[in-house]
Amino acid sequence: MSDVSSVVPRAALPRPEIFNTVSTSGLGVVEQPLGLWERLLGLAVVRKTFLLVLIALVWELYGRWLGNSLLFPTFGETASAFLTGLVSGELVRSAWFSIKLLLQGYVIGLLLAAAFTALASATRIGADLLETLTSMFNPLPSIALLPLAMIWFGLGNPSIIFVLVHAVLWSVALNTHGGFRAVSPTWRMVGQNYGLSKVGYVVRILIPGAFPSILTGLKIGWAFAWRTLIAAELVFGASGGDGGLGWYIFQHKNQLDIPSVFAGLLTVIIFGLVVENVVFRMIERSTVQRWGMQT
Amino acid sequence: MHDKPDSDLLLAVEGVTLQYRTRDHLVTATYRVSFNVHRSDRFVIVGPSGCGKSTLLKAVGGYIRPVEGEIRLNGARISKPGPDRVLVFQEFDQLLPWKTVKQNITFALLASGRMGRREAEDRAMHYIDKVNLSGFADSFPHTLSGGMKQRVAIARGMAMEPDILLMDEPFAALDALTRGKMQEELLQLWDDTKFTVLFVTHSIPEAVRVGSRILLLSAHPGQVKAEMNSSGADARDRNGRPLAEQIEDLLFDKPAAERIATHV
Numbered sequence: 001m002s003d004v005s006s007v008v009p010r011a012a013l014p015r016p017e018i019f020n021t022v023s024t025s026g027l028g029v030v031e032q033p034l035g036l037w038e039r040l041l042g043l044a045v046v047r048k049t050f051l052l053v054l055i056a057l058v059w060e061l062y063g064r065w066l067g068n069s070l071l072f073p074t075f076g077e078t079a080s081a082f083l084t085g086l087v088s089g090e091l092v093r094s095a096w097f098s099i100k101l102l103l104q105g106y107v108i109g110l111l112l113a114a115a116f117t118a119l120a121s122a123t124r125i126g127a128d129l130l131e132t133l134t135s136m137f138n139p140l141p142s143i144a145l146l147p148l149a150m151i152w153f154g155l156g157n158p159s160i161i162f163v164l165v166h167a168v169l170w171s172v173a174l175n176t177h178g179g180f181r182a183v184s185p186t187w188r189m190v191g192q193n194y195g196l197s198k199v200g201y202v203v204r205i206l207i208p209g210a211f212p213s214i215l216t217g218l219k220i221g222w223a224f225a226w227r228t229l230i231a232a233e234l235v236f237g238a239s240g241g242d243g244g245l246g247w248y249i250f251q252h253k254n255q256l257d258i259p260s261v262f263a264g265l266l267t268v269i270i271f272g273l274v275v276e277n278v279v280f281r282m283i284e285r286s287t288v289q290r291w292g293m294q295t
Numbered sequence: 296m297h298d299k300p301d302s303d304l305l306l307a308v309e310g311v312t313l314q315y316r317t318r319d320h321l322v323t324a325t326y327r328v329s330f331n332v333h334r335s336d337r338f339v340i341v342g343p344s345g346c347g348k349s350t351l352l353k354a355v356g357g358y359i360r361p362v363e364g365e366i367r368l369n370g371a372r373i374s375k376p377g378p379d380r381v382l383v384f385q386e387f388d389q390l391l392p393w394k395t396v397k398q399n400i401t402f403a404l405l406a407s408g409r410m411g412r413r414e415a416e417d418r419a420m421h422y423i424d425k426v427n428l429s430g431f432a433d434s435f436p437h438t439l440s441g442g443m444k445q446r447v448a449i450a451r452g453m454a455m456e457p458d459i460l461l462m463d464e465p466f467a468a469l470d471a472l473t474r475g476k477m478q479e480e481l482l483q484l485w486d487d488t489k490f491t492v493l494f495v496t497h498s499i500p501e502a503v504r505v506g507s508r509i510l511l512l513s514a515h516p517g518q519v520k521a522e523m524n525s526s527g528a529d530a531r532d533r534n535g536r537p538l539a540e541q542i543e544d545l546l547f548d549k550p551a552a553e554r555i556a557t558h559v
Contacts, residue, residue, distance in 0.1 A: 184386075193381060193382055211393070292436070293393070
């Protein structure tokens with residue numbers, strides 16, 4: 001077969017050549033905005049809000065069908081307990097108490113993570129140390145350290161802050177260190193080319209270059225810390241006078257005020273959602289997405 | 296050919312041997328390479344893959360130290376990277392994605408601490424204008440095409456007004472049409488300011504078109520095979536052979552006619 005085709009001269013069968021005059025008139029649509037409905041469906045917020053409404057509806061229906069607010073209060077009862085908690089200020093106080101603790105633990109955790117990462121970037125033994133410690137402590141749930149923390153620091157905020165630091169430190173340090181190591185060699189060479197100082201090199205090349213990883217670390221650290229905090233407060237519930245959200249939930253369970261327990265859980269959920277979808281989303285949009293480093 | 300033969304000498308590479316380590320080998324990239332780059336040269340290093348041409352350029356940049364021989368710029372030995380030699384890379388990611396086109400250039404000018412912000416911005420805009428990207432000064436790099444990114448990188452290099460601009464296959468990742476256009480633009484920029492450029496490529500046509508002087512390296516490890524002049528027009532020698540063909544013969548140790556015959 002191939003013999004035959006190679007024997008046929010290339011110009012044996014001249015095909016007609018085609019030349020068109022391209023014109024845009026009568027083409028119909030080149031570019032047209034989508035309809036309102038299509039654009040609404042394209043927004044994740046709209047789709048997710050719809051789902052939330054649906055979940056609230058199913059919740060309400062199940063609660064009414066069950067008819068036992070000690071086991072499973074309806075959405076309406078929970079909402080009114082939530083509002084009562086807000087108006088009386090009890091829920092707001094508890095939430096603020098939790099957030100204050102959380103921020104303290106988070107900031108201390110970040111500072112320690114920065115110190116560890118600096119050490120790991122500067123020396124090889126530092127990097128080995130960070131990697132070993134991280135692989136040891138990262139799988140250890142922070143709450144498992146609480147009994148020990150209570151012996152060391154007593155029944156108070158320092159114990160909770162200790163476990164929060166543990167929750168934040170390793171994931172942030174691990175991600176930052178990994179991010180630094182993954183900074184493109186080309187950026188490194190560019191940074192060296194223009195005679196940046198050591199500090200300038202870290203601040204202007206390494207940190208922005210590793211920012212997607214750093215942000216992931218911050219998000220994971222935040223989520224760990226939030227879960228740990230509520231769990232730790234539940235354990236402490238029996239002791240404290242003024243308490244956080246965990247304490248609020250624990251206390252109302254003791255009083256068999258289950259709608260308020262649900263309201264407390266709802267607050268935990270709402271706060272988690274807001275931080276995840278508003279605060280971190282905003283940071284992402286104004287940094288890594290704007291820079292095209294994350295789609 | 297000059298009264299003072301060495302007054303134009305800018306970069307002297309003398310007997311430079313470069314080695315680098317991989318996981319289980321010590322590789323010699325170039326062996327005792329010597330050449331001189333004069334002011335306003337468009338000096339092109341051409342050679343097959345693995346001839347150590349990029350390694351050589353990085354050594355001139357100060358990123359790698361020679362194990363033998365030395366590299367001197369204006370008589371001073373090169374020991375580390377510095378803003379008097381700016382590298383333009385092949386990779387599109389040489390622009391910092393967290394800075395706009397303009398910020399990428401002002402960053403370079405400010406980092407080297409040689410001027411204030413006002414002056415840096417004026418100079419950045421001047422060079423952005425030169426590479427015809429005025430409309431994109433405030434765009435982030437990820438919104439630009441490959442060719443535009445390379446233009447910004449060239450503008451950044453030129454804005455630094457270094458003693459020598461080092462270009463490491465800057466057009467290799469571009470499509471053929473864009474590459475031709477970029478070569479043309481580079482020559483126009485050179486006509487404007489007559490900057491000195493050391494240009495590495497593996498493409499013989501590009502070397503002939505861009506270079507005023509061409510250094511041929513042999514493969515693995517790189518050794519100097521020849522150093523030739525080019526007028527940019529693929530001029531023919533006494534025997535009527537175009538320059539590109541002569542270079543091919545020298546690089547591949549085989550007459551071009553023979554090799555072409557095997558392709559038919």
